[in-house]
Amino acid sequence: GAYIVEMQPTGVIQTCQQVMQGVDALHIETTDKEYLFVGNSWNDTIYYLDTMYVSNENGHGIFAKYDSSLNLVMHLECGEVGIATASSASLDEDGSVYGSGGFMGAIKIGNDTFHALSPLILDSFLFKADSLGNLLWFRNSNSNGAYGSYLFDMTAVRAGVFYATGHFSGEALFGAISVSAYAVEDAFIAKYDTSGNCIGVIHF
Numbered sequence: 001g002a003y004i005v006e007m008q009p010t011g012v013i014q015t016c017q018q019v020m021q022g023v024d025a026l027h028i029e030t031t032d033k034e035y036l037f038v039g040n041s042w043n044d045t046i047y048y049l050d051t052m053y054v055s056n057e058n059g060h061g062i063f064a065k066y067d068s069s070l071n072l073v074m075h076l077e078c079g080e081v082g083i084a085t086a087s088s089a090s091l092d093e094d095g096s097v098y099g100s101g102g103f104m105g106a107i108k109i110g111n112d113t114f115h116a117l118s119p120l121i122l123d124s125f126l127f128k129a130d131s132l133g134n135l136l137w138f139r140n141s142n143s144n145g146a147y148g149s150y151l152f153d154m155t156a157v158r159a160g161v162f163y164a165t166g167h168f169s170g171e172a173l174f175g176a177i178s179v180s181a182y183a184v185e186d187a188f189i190a191k192y193d194t195s196g197n198c199i200g201v202i203h204f
Contacts, residue, residue, distance in 0.1 A: 061086025145170025
């Protein structure tokens, strides 16, 4: 299972509560009001308390938001129709959720299904959901190189923009910006606004 632990500056555990079963904990973001948990499940069933959220044989990512008392506010699973992994997430000031990761073939987030350029190449994804978990937009890179693309991490939103970083091979799309890798595989840093528009990208 996955736990959220609060610790005092001295290292003494203040609270410890299980927040999900059947997942590997990856990432957590916090504000004064909320916690945003990111995890992955491999061929397992995901539970929160006695409620089952995912049960099939594919890899899944999950993004779950809790209030300050660690009550579940919303959750979004990614996967179901293909193999997907979550990697990172951030919270906006209004409680909106930004999430990232990678998938192969197709990915279902909420009620929406999206497809990679090739079913056999890993593709990165980035999305935004409102404070209740309704999907607002989804972006993927459509990388055509043998190693595909993956989004590893992202910053918090500041002044209406945020940054995402990962790797890609071949050619990839960042919004309306098309880039070609210099080597077999390039690292990238991309800048986005809160509407999902890529403002700029550097790769190396």
